[in-house]
Amino acid sequence: MSKTTPTFQLPLGVRLDIPQITYLKDPESSDLGRRIVTGSIELMDEIGFDDFTFKRLSNSIDTTEASLYRYFENKHKLLLYLTTWYWYWLEYRLVFGLANLTDPKEKLVKAIQMLTEEVQQDSYFAHIDETKLHRIVINESSKTYLTRMVDEENKMGAFRGFKRVVALVSSIVMELNKNFKYPHMLISTVIEGAHHQRFFAEHLPSLTDKVRGEDPISSFYTMMVLQSIGYKK
Amino acid sequence: MSKTTPTFQLPLGVRLDIPQITYLKDPESSDLGRRIVTGSIELMDEIGFDDFTFKRLSNSIDTTEASLYRYFENKHKLLLYLTTWYWYWLEYRLVFGLANLTDPKEKLVKAIQMLTEEVQQDSYFAHIDETKLHRIVINESSKTYLTRMVDEENKMGAFRGFKRVVALVSSIVMELNKNFKYPHMLISTVIEGAHHQRFFAEHLPSLTDKVRGEDPISSFYTMMVLQSIGYKK
DNA sequence: TAAGTTTCAATAGTGTTACTATCATTATCG
DNA sequence: CGATAATGATAGTAACACTATTGAAACTTA
Numbered sequence: 264m265s266k267t268t269p270t271f272q273l274p275l276g277v278r279l280d281i282p283q284i285t286y287l288k289d290p291e292s293s294d295l296g297r298r299i300v301t302g303s304i305e306l307m308d309e310i311g312f313d314d315f316t317f318k319r320l321s322n323s324i325d326t327t328e329a330s331l332y333r334y335f336e337n338k339h340k341l342l343l344y345l346t347t348w349y350w351y352w353l354e355y356r357l358v359f360g361l362a363n364l365t366d367p368k369e370k371l372v373k374a375i376q377m378l379t380e381e382v383q384q385d386s387y388f389a390h391i392d393e394t395k396l397h398r399i400v401i402n403e404s405s406k407t408y409l410t411r412m413v414d415e416e417n418k419m420g421a422f423r424g425f426k427r428v429v430a431l432v433s434s435i436v437m438e439l440n441k442n443f444k445y446p447h448m449l450i451s452t453v454i455e456g457a458h459h460q461r462f463f464a465e466h467l468p469s470l471t472d473k474v475r476g477e478d479p480i481s482s483f484y485t486m487m488v489l490q491s492i493g494y495k496k
Numbered sequence: 497m498s499k500t501t502p503t504f505q506l507p508l509g510v511r512l513d514i515p516q517i518t519y520l521k522d523p524e525s526s527d528l529g530r531r532i533v534t535g536s537i538e539l540m541d542e543i544g545f546d547d548f549t550f551k552r553l554s555n556s557i558d559t560t561e562a563s564l565y566r567y568f569e570n571k572h573k574l575l576l577y578l579t580t581w582y583w584y585w586l587e588y589r590l591v592f593g594l595a596n597l598t599d600p601k602e603k604l605v606k607a608i609q610m611l612t613e614e615v616q617q618d619s620y621f622a623h624i625d626e627t628k629l630h631r632i633v634i635n636e637s638s639k640t641y642l643t644r645m646v647d648e649e650n651k652m653g654a655f656r657g658f659k660r661v662v663a664l665v666s667s668i669v670m671e672l673n674k675n676f677k678y679p680h681m682l683i684s685t686v687i688e689g690a691h692h693q694r695f696f697a698e699h700l701p702s703l704t705d706k707v708r709g710e711d712p713i714s715s716f717y718t719m720m721v722l723q724s725i726g727y728k729k
Numbered sequence: 730t731a732a733g734t735t736t737c738a739a740t741a742g743t744g745t746t747a748c749t750a751t752c753a754t755t756a757t758c759g
Numbered sequence: 760c761g762a763t764a765a766t767g768a769t770a771g772t773a774a775c776a777c778t779a780t781t782g783a784a785a786c787t788t789a
Binding site: 566 | 736737738739740
């Protein structure tokens, strides 16, 4: 037992098994590691990925640059770790949230909801602020793959988290319409689209639409999916 | 008359009026300026925005770093210039391509086509390779707004080009269904979505779908738009 | 043709970032 | 208690993103 942060037992003994390409040393394995994760979410949410540096992070969590490099090769890999964590967490919540449902339409609607809505919950996992992490995913996650290293990193499984979520929800689409030709395109469009729309709503509102009394982003994508797969009431 | 590059008269005397926030000195106003634009498209397409530096550009077009800084404040602004150019060019083509059509459905289908298909044409404008520029837009355009400076740059009109394209096509959507609640969301989803899907098709294929004998990206988004606005044959 | 003005090249220099390396110190664990 | 792993402290390097200054062409206008 560590004497500093309490070793919080994850719900149901779950442990998110993040691919190793993202880190050099598992940040879950030490107190410093967890502080790096906590602190980087805090700082990146505050100043954004571009201004985020290992120097600033080391100051804010009171350690040294050199120590950070023992856990993560560079800040890009750290972002990859954080976003991957988010996808695995989302997958976990999806599987859990859909477990008891039998009606495929209901399953799909709930899944789309979970993919597109804002994250309110907090403290599922001790040292991670999911709300802040979600904002980071909205603002920065495209930057994980829009790089020269995509192909190489992809080979090593860096994007497995995102792919699994897409595959999971696509399979529900196929339950509802087995002749649908574009399930993956549809779902990856929804996920990335919802992120961009949240960004637009905050910064470039003329690229979105506001509707009183509802979350237009969730509503729009739910409607869009059902219409696209030709769902009849 | 300049003695170096021939002063190519733009089709119909059109001149794309790119907002000034993107540049310090109009690159259309000199030979060096045009070489910067040509060379940056070439180089950025080749090595990507992240590895692209003013030093490398100055070497490749045989000028100095300092000279580049006279035209563009930094490489971010240069990317902004290039993508804005692309949006204005697209808007121009859209207006032109839809001019003779009266049936709103036909107009919408053609517009979606133009928004989502690959750019084959070339040499509309003398010193710009539109095919390479389109690849840059696909790979890098999200980076123009996913920054800390969005709000500030937006105030100064930096994203007018994108907004105008979205507004233009949204208005066609509204012609077809005046009660539709999410025209801007729909169209900005299509544009950004199509870019991402092209990227996925090349690098992360399990996030897309392939269909023999058609361009699945154009087909998917055309279908998606028509279904979403509830178009009945 | 001379003078002014714009344009660009050349060079140098600064602060910051993204690392890498080394060695001392402190926990942890068998 | 001794070994080993984890961290801290410090230093240093190469590249990058600029800024500043000066001087030479070239082009413009009187």
